[in-house]
Amino acid sequence: MPVKLYDTLARSNQTLSQPDGRPFYFYCCGPTVYGPAHIGNFRTFLIQDVLRRVLEIDGFNVKHVRNITDVDDKTIRESQAKNQSLKAFTEHWTEKFHADCHSLNLLPPSIEPKAVDHIKEQIQLVEQLIEKNHAYVEKDGSVYFRVHSCCDYGKLNRIDQSELKSQTENSAGSTNLADEYDRESISDFALWKARKDEDGDSYWTSPWGEGRPGWHLECSAMIHRTFEGQTIDLHGGGIDLCFPHHENEIAQSESAYEKTLCTHWFHSAHLRVENKKMSKSLGNLYTLDDLIAKNHTPMALRYTLIASSYRQPLNFTFDGLRASESALNKIERFTETLLQKIHQSTEQFNEQYITKHSLKDFGLLQNAWEGLSNNLNTSACLGSLFGLIGSNLASKLNADETEQLLKALGSILYALGLTLFTSPKQTSEAPQAILDLAKERWEAKQNKDYAKADSLRKSLQDDGWDVKDTPTDYELFPLNK
Numbered sequence: 217m218p219v220k221l222y223d224t225l226a227r228s229n230q231t232l233s234q235p236d237g238r239p240f241y242f243y244c245c246g247p248t249v250y251g252p253a254h255i256g257n258f259r260t261f262l263i264q265d266v267l268r269r270v271l272e273i274d275g276f277n278v279k280h281v282r283n284i285t286d287v288d289d290k291t292i293r294e295s296q297a298k299n300q301s302l303k304a305f306t307e308h309w310t311e312k313f314h315a316d317c318h319s320l321n322l323l324p325p326s327i328e329p330k331a332v333d334h335i336k337e338q339i340q341l342v343e344q345l346i347e348k349n350h351a352y353v354e355k356d357g358s359v360y361f362r363v364h365s366c367c368d369y370g371k372l373n374r375i376d377q378s379e380l381k382s383q384t385e386n387s388a389g390s391t392n393l394a395d396e397y398d399r400e401s402i403s404d405f406a407l408w409k410a411r412k413d414e415d416g417d418s419y420w421t422s423p424w425g426e427g428r429p430g431w432h433l434e435c436s437a438m439i440h441r442t443f444e445g446q447t448i449d450l451h452g453g454g455i456d457l458c459f460p461h462h463e464n465e466i467a468q469s470e471s472a473y474e475k476t477l478c479t480h481w482f483h484s485a486h487l488r489v490e491n492k493k494m495s496k497s498l499g500n501l502y503t504l505d506d507l508i509a510k511n512h513t514p515m516a517l518r519y520t521l522i523a524s525s526y527r528q529p530l531n532f533t534f535d536g537l538r539a540s541e542s543a544l545n546k547i548e549r550f551t552e553t554l555l556q557k558i559h560q561s562t563e564q565f566n567e568q569y570i571t572k573h574s575l576k577d578f579g580l581l582q583n584a585w586e587g588l589s590n591n592l593n594t595s596a597c598l599g600s601l602f603g604l605i606g607s608n609l610a611s612k613l614n615a616d617e618t619e620q621l622l623k624a625l626g627s628i629l630y631a632l633g634l635t636l637f638t639s640p641k642q643t644s645e646a647p648q649a650i651l652d653l654a655k656e657r658w659e660a661k662q663n664k665d666y667a668k669a670d671s672l673r674k675s676l677q678d679d680g681w682d683v684k685d686t687p688t689d690y691e692l693f694p695l696n697k
């Protein structure tokens with residue numbers, strides 16, 4: 217069964233296919249690094265991670281690009297408030313984001329471009345738009361995209377141009393006043409924002425004077441750069457990004473490069489907390505650390521955030537989190553029984569079984585796999601797994617069949633990004649220098665620089681630490697403890 221996904225542009229489920237002669241191009245709008253990502257952000261990043269894993273199990277070669285937004289109104293405002301340079305401030309929160317991704321077992325993207333490293337490309341894109349009369353410079357040196365110059369503006373959100381008012385409300389219904397500058401038409405949006413006093417040192421020189429890029433611009437420029445000007449296959453983000461962000465990306469890219477930006481669009485619904493919109497003022501905006509401090513595990517959070525349909529808003533509750541803990545427990549007990557049948561221990565399970573196995577079919581878990589292939593129906597997948605756990609079918613299998621079932625289970629868990637039998641990771645207890653060394657070693661290993669990876673492991677051992685690799689990840693543990 218081919219992998220199908222609901223495409224926001226087509227408004228229907230579409231089959232995804234591996235292009236000939238190049239990887240499947242998948243771009244996701246990444247985090248704005250002005251503080252720790254909240255669990256809502258992770259709902260979106262996790263479902264993107266599950267999709268990538270499902271595609272890879274299905275044999276796709278995925279080039280997954282997720283950017284870092286390290287220049288916008290919020291990063292500038294917060295870095296000034298903390299009296300830090302934009303660079304130091306955003307690097308700190310980028311590191312924290314990476315650490316949380318690691319704990320939640322997200323696969324690192326193939327490339328993670330940063331907006332500030334692509335200012336030149338963003339300026340070039342604005343120049344092209346001005347040259348083609350799709351953009352204009354205002355008196356203060358800001359540059360705007362002329363929405364009415366783009367005849368199919370609104371195609372992703374099916375907005376009639378005559379109804380277009382302002383760019384201030386996004387598709388999740390939140391208001392954003394940040395783009396309110398002078399412009400020809402209220403629907404025009406900023407490509408380049410002239411320098412203001414409150415920007416401090418965060419400005420760059422451009423043909424229109426000092427300033428900085430508008431937020432929408434970065435993704436268009438980075439997609440063009442990282443995918444070498446080709447139409448990409450899939451673009452993802454939370455539902456709030458559908459308008460105006462993705463609509464504006466399409467307008468900028470297609471007007472400048474005269475080529476379709478992307479074939480399929482993938483949006484996930486928002487996470488709410490105790491049935492309310494998450495917000496700092498309501499005190500219901502949780503981060504991973506908040507939940508760890510309450511003795512919950514990253515795996516239980518991962519399970520909670522991916523277990524229901526990504527197209528429906530999810531209501532996060534602590535009861536739900538506890539239910540995930542008990543569901544994971546049940547999967548562990550079931551797996552343990554299977555392992556005992558073939559005289560294997562739980563210790564090697566993650567390493568040995570949770571990976572992309574080449575299987576003819578998923579046997580007793582075929583329906584679980586088909587659930588995942590069918591628009592990431594994770595609840596159907598888990599429903600079918602629990603159906604098997606509740607039946608006595610597995611107890612009737614012989615040793616070979618049990619091993620096959622363990623492989624199918626390992627593949628399903630790989631797709632969901634769940635690991636079993638792991639005590640909370642030791643990683644957070646290690647000093648920063650050790651965390652950095654371990655990360656550098658993992659990156660060297662991913663880049664197949666084994667000599668460097670070995671020498672970094674030796675340094676770690678000299679400092680009293682070692683690492684254990686899993687197919688997708690590593691764990692750091694202290695020696696002699």
Ligand code: AMP
Pocket residue numbers: 245246247248249255256257258259260261285452453454455456457484485486487488494
């Ligand atoms: P940001 O860091 O605000 O740029 O957002 C990073 C990602 O998280 C984007 O794809 C957003 O659409 C997504 N996002 C923001 N809030 C939520 C939420 N409450 N639930 C799910 N995804 C969200």
Ligand code: ZN
Pocket residue numbers: 244245246435461465
């Ligand atoms: Zn974007």
